[in-house]
Amino acid sequence: MMHDDLQSERRLLKNRVRRRGIYLLPNLFTTAALFAGFYAIVQAMNVNFDQAAIAIFVAMVLDGLDGRVARMTRTQSAFGAEFDSLADMVSFGAAPALVIYEWVLRDLGKLGWIAAFVYVAGAALRLARFNIQAASADKRYFVGMPSPAAAGILASTVYAYPEGLVQFRSSLPAILLVVVPALLMVSTVRFRSFKTIDLQARRPFRVLIFFAALLTVIATHPQSVLVVSSYGYLVSPLIETIVMRLRRKPAAPPAG
Numbered sequence: 001m002m003h004d005d006l007q008s009e010r011r012l013l014k015n016r017v018r019r020r021g022i023y024l025l026p027n028l029f030t031t032a033a034l035f036a037g038f039y040a041i042v043q044a045m046n047v048n049f050d051q052a053a054i055a056i057f058v059a060m061v062l063d064g065l066d067g068r069v070a071r072m073t074r075t076q077s078a079f080g081a082e083f084d085s086l087a088d089m090v091s092f093g094a095a096p097a098l099v100i101y102e103w104v105l106r107d108l109g110k111l112g113w114i115a116a117f118v119y120v121a122g123a124a125l126r127l128a129r130f131n132i133q134a135a136s137a138d139k140r141y142f143v144g145m146p147s148p149a150a151a152g153i154l155a156s157t158v159y160a161y162p163e164g165l166v167q168f169r170s171s172l173p174a175i176l177l178v179v180v181p182a183l184l185m186v187s188t189v190r191f192r193s194f195k196t197i198d199l200q201a202r203r204p205f206r207v208l209i210f211f212a213a214l215l216t217v218i219a220t221h222p223q224s225v226l227v228v229s230s231y232g233y234l235v236s237p238l239i240e241t242i243v244m245r246l247r248r249k250p251a252a253p254p255a256g
Contacts, residue, residue, distance in 0.1 A: 029066035033059045037091025044099040053159035059091035092151035093123030104174040122182030141190040150181035156226040
């Protein structure tokens with residue numbers, strides 16, 4: 001009898017350890033994303049802007065994995081959601097703003113750091129609104145540009161031109177580069193979400209071929225692909241609206 005009780009206690013202990021390990025897994029991805037954002041700040045301070053931009057993209061990949069891993073392993077938790085939001089604030093709020101400030105906005109003086117703060121404030125407001133609307137929001141769309149996408153616009157631009165802009169006149173357009181994503185983050189414009197993509201597709205070979213081709217293009221022309229994809233997502237709501245209106249255009253009445 002005592003042997004049976006000991007065996008049951010051991011099984012219970014193993015289940016607890018396994019459960020803790022599963023809950024730890026998505027938070028490890030979140031911690032890695034947080035580290036990538038911190039690393040981007042450090043590299044920007046060391047004037048390694050290309051490395052800083054790459055770190056932000058790494059944070060974007062890790063941020064997309066932690067939530068998907070949590071859903072696949074059924075380990076969603078309130079702690080994980082709060083931790084993910086705080087990590088996003090660093091990786092996609094503070095880090096891109098500091099990178100872009102060191103890259104170009106520093107030369108604009110007070111105007112530069114005010115523009116960087118506008119971006120940080122926009123990211124904070126976007127994340128706060130997302131947290132309170134996550135339960136009732138349409139999973140197919142984001143209300144306002146998501147903070148990782150906004151950070152991708154800044155990071156892709158920096159990665160394409162890592163030497164920076166040193167003249168005052170050429171630095172002025174960088175204000176729009178920061179302010180426009182900040183305004184879109186707090187707007188009510190709907191951006192398409194990719195959370196509903198089914199990874200268990202009926203035709204997996206086509207999906208694998210597509211991703212293989214995509215990885216090949218990114219490996220051969222990383223700067224061009226990142227710029228086109230990030231700015232393409234920026235204008236995607238406008239393109240989607242135009243396409244929907246063209247589809248709804250009534251047919252011309254018959255002659256006579």
